[in-house]
Amino acid sequence: MTFSLILRDPESGEFGSAISSSSPAVAARCLNLADGIGAANSQNVTDPRLGAQLIDRLRAGDAAQEALDAVIAGADPETIEYRQLLVLDSAGGSAAFSGARALGTFGAETRENAVAGGNMLASLDVLDALVDTALTTSGRIEERLYAALRAALAAGGEEGPVHSAGISVVGEAGWRVTDLRVDWVDDDPIGELGRVLEEWLPQRDDYIHRGINPAVAPSYGVPGDE
Template sequence: MTYSIVARDPSTGDLGIAVASRFFAVGALVPHIRGGRCAVATQAFVNPLWGIEAADRMAVGEAASAVLADLVARDGGEAQRQAHMIDAAGDIAAHTGEDCIDWCGHVSGEDVSVAGNMLAGEAVIVETLAAYQSAADLPFAERLLTAMEAGELAGGDKRGKQSAALRIHRGEDYPWLDLRADDHADPLPELRRLYDVAQERFLHVAHVMPRRDDFSGLTDRAPLDAAIAEEDRRRAQEGRGSRSFATPL
């Protein structure tokens, strides 16, 4: 009922997951990321404990393949589960249980894995992967969205559309970006809108938030306010207004 992409940006080490489904709030259960260390997507007849445990274990150095093999061995429902994961070195492991609903399967490339179940066909994951690999010139978030849109054009979830999510971590256990369309007629374009709104202010704040190696982060608001003002000027020059639904300041 879902397809997802799990990837590592080799130029930055950022880890990201994008997912779409004809299922409510898919972003609540599928993506699990530990900043700078690993990313895991757990789906199909979802067992969220796979995502939590796999991410925790990989974060302290266990190999993705060993962790996944252990989860499969312990879970009596593994034939209905699907999961794929990537670590900080780009190593990938994936599982599609034999009872996952057709079409189901997974593919991978360097620093990227795509998996899905209850899809219109194999082309969904093949086109998702191909689009991601062809979009290396795009920012990481846009690259993930572009890949998911290609999968949707190839048929996506064979039952239709309802929710989608995009999560990216930049070295921290809190997300740099975490977008969700939980119940929407066209969730991937809604993620595009949310990403555009995030660039107005939110991502400028996220860029200067405290980090493991800088507990205070930016404490002088002046550079932040200047960056946001510059963003406003740039959008005005390009003739682009805000796409936010927020009440005016």
């Protein structure tokens, strides 16, 4: 029901994740990111606690594969077979797990600075499209993530239509500097996400400045904002 990607930008140190699914509000349940630490996605029959556990292991100093092994070892041996887990660490190391009871055509693709996974896929070509596009596209990390989603959709996406999508990014600010979601639309949530991203990106850094130093933040001309 889902395809997703985690990406690290080695130049900026930013981590980002992009996801789309036939299920509602997929980005709200599946994406976990921490400044300077890494990122993890928990998907398929999602247990959101597992993503948080992976981040905790990364924060404690585990590399991606070590974090994944520890979380799997500590999970219920029956329910873990329904899960897909993706993790990327601060050095760009990646790891992935797909339980035997993941849905439909499923799998994962691990590279340096990127990891993708999916289930109920039209084909495994979707995963190559996600990773290859993200690693070869120029621009800000959000633009690379969005291009990867579009490429995955063009490669076939899910077996059926998708209805939700999201992109999240962390850097050094202490919060998600981008956190955009389309929680449900009947048609083309990725296209709708692109329209939101186009509006957001030119303002992203201004909102970072607002959070850190509001005295020098720009005004947007709304009533009371001077």
